[in-house]
Amino acid sequence: MKVLIADAINEKGIENLKAVADVVVDTTITPEELANTIHEYNGIVVRSRTKLTKDILKNADNMQIIARAGVGVDNIDLDAATEKGIMVVNSPESTSVTVAEHTMGLILSMARKISIADKSVKDGKWEKKKFMGVELRNKTLGVIGMGRIGSQVVNRCKSFGMDAMAYDPYLPEEVAKQMGVELTDLNTVLKNSDFITIHVPLTPETKHSISTPQFELMKDSAFIVNCARGGIIDEDALYDALVNNKIGGAALDVYEEEPPKESKLFDLDNIVLTPHIAASTKEAQRDAAIIVADEIIELTKGNNPKNVLNMPRIDNNTYQELSPYMELCERLGSFISQAVNGKLQEIEIIYSGELAKIDNLEILTRTVIQGAVNPFLSSPVNAVNAALVAKDRGISITEGRKNNAQGYDSLIKIIAKSNTDTFSAEGTHLHESRILKVNDYWVDVIPEGNMFIAKYEDVPGSIGKIGTKLGEHDVNIGIMQVGRDEKGGRAIMVLTLDKQIPNNVIKEIQSLDNVYEAIGLSL
Numbered sequence: 116m117k118v119l120i121a122d123a124i125n126e127k128g129i130e131n132l133k134a135v136a137d138v139v140v141d142t143t144i145t146p147e148e149l150a151n152t153i154h155e156y157n158g159i160v161v162r163s164r165t166k167l168t169k170d171i172l173k174n175a176d177n178m179q180i181i182a183r184a185g186v187g188v189d190n191i192d193l194d195a196a197t198e199k200g201i202m203v204v205n206s207p208e209s210t211s212v213t214v215a216e217h218t219m220g221l222i223l224s225m226a227r228k229i230s231i232a233d234k235s236v237k238d239g240k241w242e243k244k245k246f247m248g249v250e251l252r253n254k255t256l257g258v259i260g261m262g263r264i265g266s267q268v269v270n271r272c273k274s275f276g277m278d279a280m281a282y283d284p285y286l287p288e289e290v291a292k293q294m295g296v297e298l299t300d301l302n303t304v305l306k307n308s309d310f311i312t313i314h315v316p317l318t319p320e321t322k323h324s325i326s327t328p329q330f331e332l333m334k335d336s337a338f339i340v341n342c343a344r345g346g347i348i349d350e351d352a353l354y355d356a357l358v359n360n361k362i363g364g365a366a367l368d369v370y371e372e373e374p375p376k377e378s379k380l381f382d383l384d385n386i387v388l389t390p391h392i393a394a395s396t397k398e399a400q401r402d403a404a405i406i407v408a409d410e411i412i413e414l415t416k417g418n419n420p421k422n423v424l425n426m427p428r429i430d431n432n433t434y435q436e437l438s439p440y441m442e443l444c445e446r447l448g449s450f451i452s453q454a455v456n457g458k459l460q461e462i463e464i465i466y467s468g469e470l471a472k473i474d475n476l477e478i479l480t481r482t483v484i485q486g487a488v489n490p491f492l493s494s495p496v497n498a499v500n501a502a503l504v505a506k507d508r509g510i511s512i513t514e515g516r517k518n519n520a521q522g523y524d525s526l527i528k529i530i531a532k533s534n535t536d537t538f539s540a541e542g543t544h545l546h547e548s549r550i551l552k553v554n555d556y557w558v559d560v561i562p563e564g565n566m567f568i569a570k571y572e573d574v575p576g577s578i579g580k581i582g583t584k585l586g587e588h589d590v591n592i593g594i595m596q597v598g599r600d601e602k603g604g605r606a607i608m609v610l611t612l613d614k615q616i617p618n619n620v621i622k623e624i625q626s627l628d629n630v631y632e633a634i635g636l637s638l
């Protein structure tokens with residue numbers, strides 16, 4: 116693997132990467148140089164200097180992974196990367212403790228008026244009375260967003276003797292309990308907290324979610340911190356709340372516009388402002404470099420990096436459970452899309468048994484799609500971009516689950532529907548991938564290499580005639596499986612062949628009496 120380090124990152128990350136990859140460090144590379152050379156690389160590490168635009172990424176033909184040492188990916192065109200099938204990873208956990216510590220710094224600075232006291236002393240004053248503060252002990256912390264950073268803030272505030280309550284509609288009650296925090300609604304948090312701290316992403320739902328009506332609910336003594344993203348707090352409403360002493364104070368690290376130009380907030384004493392530095396520590400930078408290097412190292416080992424932004428996030432244990440089924444999914448997808456007649460319009464995937472109990476099976480679903488669309492595409496897709504390609508081609512995907520796996524641990528059934536036909540295959544992983552049913556007929560075949568399917572009438576001689584035709588054209592049969600609905604009814608034959616069956620042979624078999632259909636496949 117050849118990896119370009121395009122922005123300055125901590126040496127430790129580079130050193131780790133060098134053990135597994137051919138590493139080129141060029142932290143002054145220009146956009147033009149990058150556009151001309153990006154096709155040489157399989158991986159790239161950036162911070163925020165390098166912009167990976169659609170124009171640059173269109174040349175990234177061999178790129179597998181873009182690693183952002185840090186959190187924000189505003190400098191990476193995620194859609195363009197996804198379209199190219201390039202994984203984008205970042206290192207969100209590298210800054211959690213750092214941001215939580217900065218939040219603590221701001222909370223303490225507000226409570227004890229540290230920053231304005233500092234300025235006063237430096238101005239030659241000694242205003243002891245003016246800087247009367249409050250303790251954190253026995254106060255209530257209200258957290259909005261109990262993710263990585265919110266939970267770290269709670270831990271730290273607990274050691275100051277604070278109680279904590281939180282609003283996070285996406286966090287299960289159980290998980291909140293383990294974090295030692297009571298989950299409640301937003302208004303209860305706003306009404307009862309002495310210190311409110313925001314740790315949610317900026318989304319249409321959270322934009323200006325703290326505005327005049329929310330300030331109205333807060334205690335007059337309440338302090339509020341935003342170390343998350345500018346725009347979550349409505350800055351005009353915040354100014355009014357501070358000027359009118361509707362709240363005790365505020366601290367911001369992030370702003371609606373960055374840098375904030377001539378904000379009226381600058382004139383106020385009851386606000387502490389820092390220039391978006393909550394994540395800026397040496398440790399966070401070192402950890403970011405090590406984490407993204409680890410992500411690339413995992414990829415070189417054939418494992419799933421954990422912070423992939425354009426693929427479903429699954430933990431390592433689940434990945435281990437699912438990985439044996441990935442090959443099966445890809446082969447089943449490829450099998451049904453080659454076997455169905457007409458234009459593929461719908462793929463239905465039904466997981467049964469143990470697999471059906473796993474929450475997130477999206478990685479398997481994407482692998483089925485990858486298998487299904489690859490046979491008719493000139494450049495192969497992968498699990499990153501397969502869903503996008505299917506959507507563009509108007510193929511709808513549905514996922515279902517069933518408890519009963521008919522005596523097997525797990526079964527995966529794929530039903531392909533086209534404008535003229537329906538074809539299904541069902542399989543499992545038993546030391547290797549196996550197809551157990553084709554169009555609901557029981558068979559048992561390993562889906563690999565050159566294959567052949569014939570649908571025929573179950574009358575004496577049908578199987579022999581097909582076998583003879585193959586023999587005449589020197590196509591040797593590896594494995595033959597036949598299944599039928601009833602004696603003399605419709606039957607299906609699934610063969611593995613030692614070489615690809617030529618089209619003219621398929622046509623000859625198709626024209627045999629009692630043969631309804633003959634299909635050659637290559638997996």
Ligand code: NAD
Pocket residue numbers: 186207210211214259260261262263264265282283284285286314315316317320321342343344368369391392393394395
């Ligand atoms: P995270 O994804 O781990 O946690 C976010 C939490 O917010 C999740 O638990 C989610 O369920 C919750 N949430 C989402 N929408 C919500 C809503 N409408 N109401 C309440 N809760 C909601 O993220 P994190 O790593 O903890 O980061 C939190 C914030 O901090 C993000 O906005 C991130 O961009 C920001 N951040 C800022 C800096 C900085 O330099 N100031 C650095 C790193 C992260």
